[in-house]
Amino acid sequence: MTTNPRDMRYSKxxxxxxxxxxxxxxxxxxxxxxxxxxxxVYVSLPKAGxxxxxxxxxxxxxxxxxxxxxxxxxxxxILEVNAELAAHPELLxxxxxxxxxxxxxxxxxASELEKLLSAEQYEAFLSSGDARKGH
Amino acid sequence: MVQPAPQSxxxxxxxxxxxxxxARMVPxxxxxxPVQYAGGILAETRAVRTGVGMFDVSHMGRLAITxxxxxxxxxRVLTVDARSPKPGRSKYGFVLNEQGGIVDDIILNNxxxxxxxxxxxxxxxxxxxxxxxxxxxxxxxxLPQFPGVTMKDETEASVMIALQGPGALPxxxxxxxxxxxxxxxxxxxLPSSLRPFTxxxxxxxxxxxxxxxxxxxxxxxxxGYTGEDGVEVILPTVQGxxxxxxxxxxxxxPCGLGARDLxxxxxxxxxxxxxxxxxxxxxxxxxxxxxxxxNTEFIGWDVLERQRGQGVTRKLVGFKLLExxxxxxxxxxLSESGSTIGHVTSGAFSPTLNVDIGMGYVxxxxxxxxxxxxxxxxxxxxxxxxxxxxxxxxxR
Numbered sequence: 001m002t003t004n005p006r007d008m009r010y011s012k013x014x015x016x017x018x019x020x021x022x023x024x025x026x027x028x029x030x031x032x033x034x035x036x037x038x039x040x041v042y043v044s045l046p047k048a049g050x051x052x053x054x055x056x057x058x059x060x061x062x063x064x065x066x067x068x069x070x071x072x073x074x075x076x077x078i079l080e081v082n083a084e085l086a087a088h089p090e091l092l093x094x095x096x097x098x099x100x101x102x103x104x105x106x107x108x109x110a111s112e113l114e115k116l117l118s119a120e121q122y123e124a125f126l127s128s129g130d131a132r133k134g135h
Numbered sequence: 136m137v138q139p140a141p142q143s144x145x146x147x148x149x150x151x152x153x154x155x156x157x158a159r160m161v162p163x164x165x166x167x168x169p170v171q172y173a174g175g176i177l178a179e180t181r182a183v184r185t186g187v188g189m190f191d192v193s194h195m196g197r198l199a200i201t202x203x204x205x206x207x208x209x210x211r212v213l214t215v216d217a218r219s220p221k222p223g224r225s226k227y228g229f230v231l232n233e234q235g236g237i238v239d240d241i242i243l244n245n246x247x248x249x250x251x252x253x254x255x256x257x258x259x260x261x262x263x264x265x266x267x268x269x270x271x272x273x274x275x276x277x278l279p280q281f282p283g284v285t286m287k288d289e290t291e292a293s294v295m296i297a298l299q300g301p302g303a304l305p306x307x308x309x310x311x312x313x314x315x316x317x318x319x320x321x322x323x324x325l326p327s328s329l330r331p332f333t334x335x336x337x338x339x340x341x342x343x344x345x346x347x348x349x350x351x352x353x354x355x356x357x358x359g360y361t362g363e364d365g366v367e368v369i370l371p372t373v374q375g376x377x378x379x380x381x382x383x384x385x386x387x388x389p390c391g392l393g394a395r396d397l398x399x400x401x402x403x404x405x406x407x408x409x410x411x412x413x414x415x416x417x418x419x420x421x422x423x424x425x426x427x428x429x430n431t432e433f434i435g436w437d438v439l440e441r442q443r444g445q446g447v448t449r450k451l452v453g454f455k456l457l458e459x460x461x462x463x464x465x466x467x468x469l470s471e472s473g474s475t476i477g478h479v480t481s482g483a484f485s486p487t488l489n490v491d492i493g494m495g496y497v498x499x500x501x502x503x504x505x506x507x508x509x510x511x512x513x514x515x516x517x518x519x520x521x522x523x524x525x526x527x528x529x530x531r
Binding site for chain 2 (some may be wrong): 038039041042060062064066067086090092
């Protein structure tokens, strides 16, 4: 299994959060999630300016096999949506922790981060077999 | 380590080969099958469109039917004109119920005189994996009316491999040239001289090397389910496993069910259980060209005849989306004014055409080419346009 970056926090729904120095947060899906999904062909995300609550539905990823909901690991105002994913959904498979970030948001409350897992905890969760299988 | 198969799932003889290739195995129609290998579904789809890919289709049902009145029997249970395909011909057709609904879509191979492990058999009927029990049960009901006709299920005694793509025939030709020993049918020397929907008997040594004693044979037909040129090979289990390895050694890309589904949808081949089923007739599905006029004896003929006269109330159409979104089986199809006119039966993003495509049944009044409709994709209404089928056809 790919190692997951240590400077990110993770949800049990297989999304990640990376806090930026300016207090905003980048959100994406994990390597495990993209592997389960298979080739991504279309990503549906809300528009910048809208708001989302923690663990509420953020959007959808369509893979060649199926559609999967994406849940926002943090609540907040969506500042930016990764426009590159519209033309290049395959980035989700190639660089889930890099170029394939989904949204940038301004978190509602920093305390929500505490409800997320560290990389170590997330990996323990994956190997416990409780992780959602087969999307 | 090889895990035992989950209960009630069967494995093909190529199961271990799939696992060794890094396949992701999933339950499908009662079988544990590869949905994709390490390269992913899009790469596999591309391999078939531009090179050559191979599919383990050993899960498909293979029924050997023989006896003096075998053709009469098949004339009754299939839409195919079973008295017309000469030895060496393959025909696509349907098993229908009394309501004209499609129990299964099949390929009937006339293998009379072929030198195969199946023995002196006249016909080899290939049906869908998931429908094999239903097809066997349905055919057995009519069997007593045709004394002397026997039906033997050969599915688990053989391997079936589909070799598909523009590189498929050249590859088989090369193997055959090297070990020139051909089947009994006069095919003019090489497999590429087989016309579409014809077959020859074939032995492993034709495809591979001169083995002694001669191994039991099978058949090679110029058929497939991808919209590309190619062949399907049926061989006894041991020989079939070896041929898979020979193909693999020649760089043929192994492809799973995911790529197979994309490829067949681009070519607008119906998938039983999705686009056709026991409640839909060949006429509603736009497959009338596969119901020959020469056979008026088959079960369900009267219903089709009535539909021919009166017309159908719904039709299977192909559409492309005008905005992004992926139509999936069961999604509602709406008219532009918002009333429900049908539903999606298959849909996907087509990597070859770079557009989202789908098929579905709509009321006939809404089935005109070029007309607009709306696909309800969860909470979104996405505009679409009815387009001619197939979505993709290979250059000839």
